[in-house]
Amino acid sequence: MNFDAVTQFFRKTDRGKSSKRRGLAVVTGDWMQQPSEKSYKILMLLPVSSKSHKNIFMPLAEALADRGHKVVMLVNHPKSSKHPNVLEINHDLPHFKEENQNMFISRTSKGQADFFTKSLPAIARDIYKVPEVKKLYDRRKDFDLIILNHMFNEAIYPFVHEMPFITIATIGLDARQSAMLGNPLNPAYKVVGTVLTSNRPSAWQRFQNALAGVMRGFAWRHWTIVPLIQKEITAQFPDLPPLLELERNLSLTLVNTHFAIDTTVPLLPSQVEIGASHCRPANPLPQDIEEWISGAGPEGVIYFSLGSFTRGSSMPVQYRDAFLEAFRRLPHRVIWKFDEELEGVPDNVLIRKWLPQQDILGHEKVKVFISHSGLLSVQETVYHAMPILAIPIYGDQPKNAMFIKMSGFGDMLTWEDITVDKLINEITKITSNPKYRENIKKASLTLRDQITTPMERAVFWTEYVIRHQGAPQLRCPAANLSWVEFLMLDVVGILVVVLWVVLYVMRRVVAATVRKIFSNGDHMKKKSE
Incomplete structure (x- = not known):
């Protein structure tokens, strides 16, 4: 793709009209039927995704395009949108293509780990060598907002350096991302794997669930996948902050879930449910x-x-x-x-x-x-x-x-x-x-039964983050705390020390008092004799 096409795409004036094709994803509010007062440039990055992930992004891309915004998408699938305000750029790397994978072989934990440890660092190594991607990276600050596919896309974090960005959590509420935002999920009831088999799990099941959550998050971010990606990125961008530090500037995540189809959990204002945004009433069949x-x-x-x-x-x-x-x-x-x-x-x-x-x-x-x-x-x-x-x-x-x-x-x-x-x-x-x-x-x-459609929420909060320059007011203070501070382990430590000092002093006082009482008793006994 010649990047002049992107420049021409930005220069086009097409305010768009609301689509009537998206069922539940149809934007029904009156404000959604009108073009936005200002046309924004939005970059969607989903270079590592399945077709189902793209099926979540595309309705939002077209809904934003209907509002008159210019949406550029970096994808790993062929072009699928005909909307004049949507431009798709396919990097065409082979590392994550469906036709190259046998998921029955990758069913085991080891098989999945081997798949990711090979494919994701390879993408980090090669994607910035694709001319269209490198040019897009160089022009990233032309955009008002970047939207990332949350899962498997740490290699693309260099794009968000000094840029406002949000994510779409295509797999639903992810414990690792939720903890990073300052909202750790409670393993007593939030399922990580298949350990919790009832709504009243045993102590052993809760222990296994908690351990699985900690180990999976630590392994992915600090042991296996991200360090391998970081090595490839550092070789190309030595002056960039670490990937996990870039991730912490996330403004908001659009979570592909809803309490009707998942465990009900407390959410932050920066975690917006848009589950089933792609769903629609049935159309006549062929x-x-x-x-x-x-x-x-x-x-x-x-x-x-x-x-x-x-x-x-x-x-x-x-x-x-x-x-x-x-x-x-x-x-x-x-x-x-x-x-x-x-x-x-x-x-x-x-x-x-x-x-x-x-x-x-x-x-x-x-x-x-x-x-x-x-x-x-x-x-x-x-x-x-x-x-x-x-x-x-x-x-x-x-x-x-x-x-x-x-x-x-x-x-x-x-x-x-x-x-x-x-x-x-x-x-x-x-x-x-x-x-x-x-x-x-x-x-x-x-x-x-929702007061607004998932797509209305997705569009509103996307524009909200742009209007408020990254919307730092959405950020939970807990996101800035270490685990020691968040769990108040330092406060517990102080309390333990204070309690130990109090008990020590009380023990010494009691011991001294007892000695004095017995000493006085012996003195009185000798005096009477």
Whole structure:
């Protein structure tokens, strides 16, 4: 990309009109229907992201563009927006592309660690060598605000040096970021992994959860990933402050969550919930899919998808065969998102490489969603009140699956537990028991019952940070404290010392008093004799 195109993009005058295409993400407030009084230049950086992460950024980019702002996006996927006020720059590095990954191999903790320790430092090493990225970095101060993809993008922190910036927490409320903002999450009830299996966890579960939170945060930021990225960045920008110091200047984070679809926790003003901002009412389906679903009998339809990042073709053959055999024995019709042709597909199974997921989930004849339990899929499931069978693969998916089970929205299986009989039993249980749809319908009503839309909040707070030059008033004083100060360990230490001195003095006084009493007693005894 010739960077003159960016200059021309800035010079264009297109105030935009509000889009009517985004369902829940449609901006409904009157103020949102009008162009902003001033057009801002906003840089969105998501150079390390999955397609689902981009699906969170794009509605906000277009909503800001509708307001007349100029939005430049650094991405790792092909151009997808047709909005005249949105310019996408694809760095085209190969290190994090979906087609190069096998997430079934990366399912273990070691597999995930190996994946990140290889790919993220490589991106830090190479991304500033891409001419378009380096030119964009050199011109970063032309922008009024930078918006980062929170997860996996420490390599891009040099962009925010001496710049106001916010993040979008695409994976939801992250304990590491929340602690950095001054709001450590309580491990007594906020799930880190899959340790907490009920709303009243045991002392041992709470201990494991707390330990997991501390170890994961410390390992990522101070031991494994960030130090490797820091080494690559320092080699290119030796005068920059450390990456974690740059991170602390964060003004605000837009959190992809909502209390209807996650554990309810206290939030700071700088933590704004925008969960399900990408969700929308179901649209009419393509004719062939509509006919397939409508032609199903009273048993209805099962929808099966592992999301946008995990390729179905990477599924181990024993699991693929188990699904095919289970579907063959079930009375339902099945729609399966799979990226290649399959042999031996039963007559009741329809396979497509791409499917309009929300339109399918919103269809009344669909009975259950078999999902990897990625966060966006879970949000769409709740929004459309669709019971779910979660089979998590990696990342935050096991935690999401456990939340589904604890909330009664469906059930979960691990891949190691998959057999034909277990698949049939789980699907039959969920489709035949009305409690799962009742539970998730209640959550859906809560998710939809909001005074403002998630997108209205996202746009308002984005513009708020720009209007107030980084909005330092949002910053919690706790963010400036060390852990010793925050936990008041120094105060506890002083109290312990004072208590020890008081006890020591009291002991000496009591000992002296006792000696004096007994000494007087002995003196009186000798005198009487």
